[in-house]
Amino acid sequence: MTSAEQFKILSGAPAVRLSRLKIVLAALDPLRVAGMVLFVVVWQVLTLGLPAIILPTPLGVVRRLLSDFLSAPALSYYGVSEANLYGNLIYTTENVAIAVTIGSAIGILAGLLSARFGLIRAIIDPVMMTAGTVPILVAAPFLLIWFGVGRASAVCLVIFYVAVILYVFAQRAATNLDPVYEESARTLGATPRRMVRDILIPATVPEILGGLRIALAGAWGLEAVAELLGSQSGIGKVLEVLAGATDPQGIMATLLMLGLTAIIVDALAAFAVARTTKWNATAL
């Protein structure tokens, strides 16, 4: 084998590395950076004509985030159990992590089963489709009645949301899988267990992980809103308290932190997707 041939055939590996580099470069795209700068400049200009109580300055928001991150004694006066931002961020992150784990497990399992067994599909589809069309937030008051203002009600809400999204994604991925792969595996002697482990799961992973990223993005917002409606700690609780205290600078600092966290988690998820679906060019 000549080295030219080798390069031509195995160029997949460098291509993967190249595309990762592209992801990093895309984040530092000059146009994107310019867009961010423009946003901050417009914001700064607007603060010149508006009072700080309506629109705080960008620098003020960043300073506020840095100072409140480790210690914000004011929060304890309003009944937030953690008197700093990072503690509340951890609380919210934990809830999102728990809810996404449980919700995606339920959604993926139900979705894959429903795609392969007509009976299961007939039973689950109406429930999931109804749940998918109703704005999930309307369930929040019920959950507050059932579980109180602890973790459970917010987590339940997010589990519900994540499960519905992943149900749809997993079901579609398995339904769209070309039957030739399963037929081929059967003729090669694959047992039903192998069919699930070697065919169904790896074939549907790219699409399911795509759904997981979408669910994850929504989960942050839903968790924060659920905390806003009733909770003792968490980012949502902080926002509620700061709104009550008419503190736009604090609210924007908190939102900035939540936004940055969500972006970082999404970037990690994107990296994980690219790693686990190397075989699928479209997922890179």
Place this chain on the structure above:
Amino acid sequence: MYNPANSRMIELVHVNRVFQRADGQMVKAVDDVSIVIKEGEFVCLVGPSGCGKSTLLQMVAGLIEPSDGDIAVAGKEISGPGRERGMVFQKDSVFPWMRVIDNVEYGLKCRDVPTAERRDIARTYLERVGLAHVEKAWPRELSGGMLKRVAIATVFASGGSVLLLDEPFGALDYVTRHQLQSVLLDLWNEGGSAARRTVLFVTHDVDEALALADRILVFHSGRKIDDLAVTAERPRFTDSLLLPEMVAIKHTLLAHLGLEKRAAPPKMAAGERTGS
């Protein structure tokens, strides 16, 4: 491998298959077909599309069940797919999420052959089909012809004594198709006539059947309408297809396919061209 007692390698007895169409009408895809295929025989199934040849092959593979009748392979009645029967599909069936070598090994993995041993076998067959240099590649990096080579290596590596091929080269270009025909024949022939596997090869290409088969079974409307022996020496090159006996078989096949009456193409009137 050869065992005279096993001369009835594949046996179909009064096999029927009925499908229900979406409009509720019942359609007979395979209509009372009985065939005996000897061990080591290379049999092509030919017929117009919708004649039931693919349905028949899928029944022998165990992917669909006959509505009526019996199918036995190596003297045993089949129930579902079995490791003694390997199948190559018309569509690309190479798993995109496994590297080429893992694809070729998969049949052996399913029967718990130890890792080192199955890797050796897979490498041997990848080499035979000319793909030793891409064993670590992902299937998406290969061309359609290369994917077919992987599929062929996979069924040979899996070690089944019966190979079922469902229009495997139908979607390939002329040159690739001919290259793959000789790859297939070389692998089939490599151990001498005693080691040959039994092959059932579905095709709609008359020349492909003439180039490959020991025997051509012709189907029409679900029925077996002819059974032609092809005795020309292998390898069969372009000139082999011009031997009088081959030309005679080709005429018969074309007549069965309803093409013979157009042997002298009618002159096209100028007005008819605009429609095409």
